[in-house]
Amino acid sequence: xxxxxxxxxxxVLWLGAALLTLAALIAFRLVVIGDAYAQSGAAWPTPPPxxxxxxxxxxxxxxxxxxxxxxxxxxxxxxxxxxxxxxxxIPPIPSTDVVFTAGTGGPAVTLRIDAGTYAEGxxxxxxxxxxxxxxxxxALFAFDLEAFDLDARPLTSLPQRPIRLQVSAEAFTAAxxxxxxxxxxxxEGDGVRWLVTAFDASxxxxxxxxxxxxxxxxINDAPSAR
Numbered sequence: 218x219x220x221x222x223x224x225x226x227x228x229v230l231w232l233g234a235a236l237l238t239l240a241a242l243i244a245f246r247l248v249v250i251g252d253a254y255a256q257s258g259a260a261w262p263t264p265p266p267x268x269x270x271x272x273x274x275x276x277x278x279x280x281x282x283x284x285x286x287x288x289x290x291x292x293x294x295x296x297x298x299x300x301x302x303x304x305x306x307i308p309p310i311p312s313t314d315v316v317f318t319a320g321t322g323g324p325a326v327t328l329r330i331d332a333g334t335y336a337e338g339x340x341x342x343x344x345x346x347x348x349x350x351x352x353x354x355x356a357l358f359a360f361d362l363e364a365f366d367l368d369a370r371p372l373t374s375l376p377q378r379p380i381r382l383q384v385s386a387e388a389f390t391a392a393x394x395x396x397x398x399x400x401x402x403x404x405e406g407d408g409v410r411w412l413v414t415a416f417d418a419s420x421x422x423x424x425x426x427x428x429x430x431x432x433x434x435x436i437n438d439a440p441s442a443r
Contacts, residue, residue, distance in 0.1 A: 292320030299332035323358025
């Protein structure tokens with residue numbers, strides 16, 4: 218008889234545990250899976266993986282400059298088209314490095330142009346420029362960055378991928394400027410659009426990315442420089 222009572226008690230305990238487990242599963246479904254269904258019911262958009270890049274024809278890859286986009290004090294560089302691969306792009310992506318040493322009005326600037334940025338051969342031109350008046354901070358140097366086709370016609374289309382821009386900060390930090398106060402900007406009308414700028418203190422390197430070309434300015438935004 219005691220064995221029967223123990224067996225019934227064990228059965229009750231197992232049944233209670235099973236009911237608690239079932240209740241927990243139902244609650245989990247309502248909270249987690251129910252939210253997922255609600256999100257899909259609201260037709261949340263799925264962002265595209267990025268633009269598809271066509272394989273450039275061989276004649277475009279081999280094409281040379283037909284009319285140089287020369288200008289006073291300007292420095293030219295040819296960037297040939299390249300195919301980055303299929304979507305989604307998996308680094309490392311083929312890229313071309315362009316170094317301007319005389320066309321910036323300041324230190325050498327290195328541009329990294331990823332494959333797929335331009336669908337045709339492009340002439341990039343850097344020319345020293347005067348910084349705009351009324352800046353918040355002190356302009357350290359400025360240059361015009363322009364793109365032309367192989368016949369020296371200005372390109373109006375934006376690059377399909379951001380262009381990485383890097384410059385050494387050694388000359389500025391040696392003059393007592395703190396690297397975290399160095400910011401790049403693009404001139405827009407009478408003002409500027411600030412660019413996210415990273416400062417690598419160990420390498421003394423400033424890095425930003427350009428979604429469009431134009432007049433690029435490096436600014437010391439320290440409070441004492443305003």
